[in-house]
Amino acid sequence: MTFKEIQELIRLVGKSNLTEFKMKQGDFEITLRTDKYEKGKVQALPQALPIAQAPVLPATVSTPVSPASAPVHKAPASPEVEAPAAASSEDESQYIAIKSPMIGTFYRSPSPEKPPYIKVGDTVEAGQVVCIVEAMKLFNEIESEVSGKVVKVVTEDAQPVEYDQVLFLIDPKG
Amino acid sequence: MNNTNTLFTGKVLFEFEELTSTNDYAIEMLAKTKPTEGTVISATLQTAGRGQIGSRWLANAGENITMSIILYPTFLMARRQFLLSQFCALAIRDMIAQHVDAAVSIKWPNDIYVHHRKIAGILIQNTLSGQFIQNSVFGMGININQVDFPAELPNATSLAQCTGSVYDLKTVRDQCLACFEQRYLQLKQQKIDLIQSDYLKHLHFLGENTRFENAAGLIFSGTITGTDESGQLLIDTKWGEQAFEPKSIRFLDLF
Numbered sequence: 001m002t003f004k005e006i007q008e009l010i011r012l013v014g015k016s017n018l019t020e021f022k023m024k025q026g027d028f029e030i031t032l033r034t035d036k037y038e039k040g041k042v043q044a045l046p047q048a049l050p051i052a053q054a055p056v057l058p059a060t061v062s063t064p065v066s067p068a069s070a071p072v073h074k075a076p077a078s079p080e081v082e083a084p085a086a087a088s089s090e091d092e093s094q095y096i097a098i099k100s101p102m103i104g105t106f107y108r109s110p111s112p113e114k115p116p117y118i119k120v121g122d123t124v125e126a127g128q129v130v131c132i133v134e135a136m137k138l139f140n141e142i143e144s145e146v147s148g149k150v151v152k153v154v155t156e157d158a159q160p161v162e163y164d165q166v167l168f169l170i171d172p173k174g
Numbered sequence: 175m176n177n178t179n180t181l182f183t184g185k186v187l188f189e190f191e192e193l194t195s196t197n198d199y200a201i202e203m204l205a206k207t208k209p210t211e212g213t214v215i216s217a218t219l220q221t222a223g224r225g226q227i228g229s230r231w232l233a234n235a236g237e238n239i240t241m242s243i244i245l246y247p248t249f250l251m252a253r254r255q256f257l258l259s260q261f262c263a264l265a266i267r268d269m270i271a272q273h274v275d276a277a278v279s280i281k282w283p284n285d286i287y288v289h290h291r292k293i294a295g296i297l298i299q300n301t302l303s304g305q306f307i308q309n310s311v312f313g314m315g316i317n318i319n320q321v322d323f324p325a326e327l328p329n330a331t332s333l334a335q336c337t338g339s340v341y342d343l344k345t346v347r348d349q350c351l352a353c354f355e356q357r358y359l360q361l362k363q364q365k366i367d368l369i370q371s372d373y374l375k376h377l378h379f380l381g382e383n384t385r386f387e388n389a390a391g392l393i394f395s396g397t398i399t400g401t402d403e404s405g406q407l408l409i410d411t412k413w414g415e416q417a418f419e420p421k422s423i424r425f426l427d428l429f
Contacts, residue, residue: 101252101305103404105421127303136256136283136405137420143303163253 001028095169096146097154100161104135108157116157122150124170131167142167149174179352182212183243192235193217196242197299197313204301204309209244214351216241223315237320238332239347242313243354249362252302256405257361259284259298260373262312265357266294267376269350270316274336279378281428282398282407283420286316287378290428291331293317312354318346329428374400385426388418393426 001009013021013032021032100106108116108131118130129141152169155161186209193199196215203209219235247258263284271278274288281287286294297313317332318341333341360369374380377398385395386409396411406417 101302102255103253103419129301133302136259137298138255138259139297139299140252140255141299141301143301143308145304 001025001030006030094173095151095171096148097166098130098142098144098168098170100133100155100163100165100167101142102133102135102140103163104133104140104161106155106157106159106161106167107132107134108153118150118153118168120150120153123174124148124150133161144168144170146170146172148172179348180212180355182210183355183358184212184214184348184351186210186213188213188215190215190217192219192221194222195220195313196223196240197297197311198222200242200244200311200313201299204244204311211244211246212355213244214241215244216347220315234320236343238318239314239316239343239350241347242311243351245310245312245358247307247310247358247361250307252300252305252307253404255300255307256283256401256403257366257369258300258310258312259296259405260369261357261361262296262298262314262354264369264372264376265354266296266314266316266350268353268357269346270294270333272349273333273339273341276336278376280373280376281378281425282401283405288331288336291329293331293333293336314350316346316350318343377401379425379427386418387424387426389422 009021009023009030010032014034016034019034021030023030108118110117110132118124118128124130124144124147126144126147128144130144131142133140133142148170150168151171151174154166154168161167188199190196190199193215196217199215200209200213203213203215217240220240223240250257263280263286266286267278267280270286270288270293276288278293279287281292284296284298285292286296294314294316299311299313301308301310317330317335319334320332321335323330333339333346357369377400379398380400381397383395383397385393387393394411396409396416399408399410399415401407402417406419407423408415408417409423
């Protein structure tokens with residue numbers, strides 16, 4: 001195939017509605033792809049992809065240099081902004097509260113001279129005793145129903161507590 | 175087998191010459207194994223018997239009953255646990271009333287009195303998970319043959335002091351376990367009204383005009399009308415009916 005013949009072939013394929021043209025003749029092999037080839041590929045993909053990811057593809061596939069640099073600049077910036085925002089919005093919801101099952105008095109240790117059962121930063125196992133609630137001279141060791149990390153001691157030692165009052169916050173992922 | 179008067183209480187019995195506290199021993203057992211319901215830990219001498227926080231239970235060696243009973247009242251909501259105090263106090267009262275002609279009463283919340291003198295005390299320790307009780311240890315000290323009490327216990331009495339007799343400790347202990355099981359079965363059978371009406375019937379000072387002191391030091395008089403569901407004492411005062419928890423009130427008319 002001469003250079004002229006190749007030029008002619010390119011012109012014909014370019015005017016056609018073809019997306020791709022392959023030709024093999026002995027040792028000679030040529031593949032031509034039109035701009036319709038890339039559009040067809042991109043249009044097919046979004047249907048299979050989650051909506052949020054679709055805008056990423058045209059940027060990286062069709063325009064290799066400049067648009068790609070934009071996401072690169074954005075990428076380090078967005079986690080910095082988004083990560084603290086995500087953490088603070090999870091504060092209330094992701095912790096599990098250990099609550100008082102009755103009216104009584106809350107004690108953090110088994111007796112005044114002993115250290116508290118748990119403190120902030122400790123890891124607790126489900127079934128571990130975390131405090132005592134005394135009610136009408138009955139003494140109750142309260143077991144944690146979850147495993148995790150103690151993130152907050154909500155009630156002070158030797159204070160009266162109401163039914164359902166939050167005593168501790170536990171981070172189950174901690 | 176030890177007790178022939180019960181179905182399960184005291185069938186497993188650990189007896190010690192000396193123990194720091196039968197309740198502490200029972201709680202250690204519960205931490206390591208699952209003792210049979212009704213297991214009893216009994217000590218001839220308790221060297222560090224516990225009363226309420228900060229107070230000790232003093233008893234002469236070999237003269238009194240000092241024991242703890244392990245139960246699993248898992249059917250009971252934690253917030254209804256005052257029923258445990260009520261049935262246990264009633265059980266000890268039942269046993270003592272079998273021997274004593276005088277009025278045997280329950281001083282709120284759970285001490286046992288003959289006249290104005292204390293004959294028995296209870297210390298109940300529960301383990302809770304969520305809204306329910308996992309296990310309960312009923313510690314009790316009942317004065318039986320002791321007749322001389324230290325000066326710091328001016329209002330203590332014993333079965334022997336009340337009647338002039340000397341008692342076989344094992345016999346009295348078995349009677350106590352039988353009374354305990356009978357009352358516990360009433361609770362298990364949901365005979366709540368019976369337990370509450372019997373508790374009220376024997377409640378010290380019920381219906382009498384009595385003097386009290388509140389946490390702020392105010393002295394006032396009123397009439398005990400009963401207890402509420404959580405166990406608070408209800409007193410009819412000139413300001414109307416008020417509810418008190420143990421730390422917020424003191425009886426002034428007890429010896």
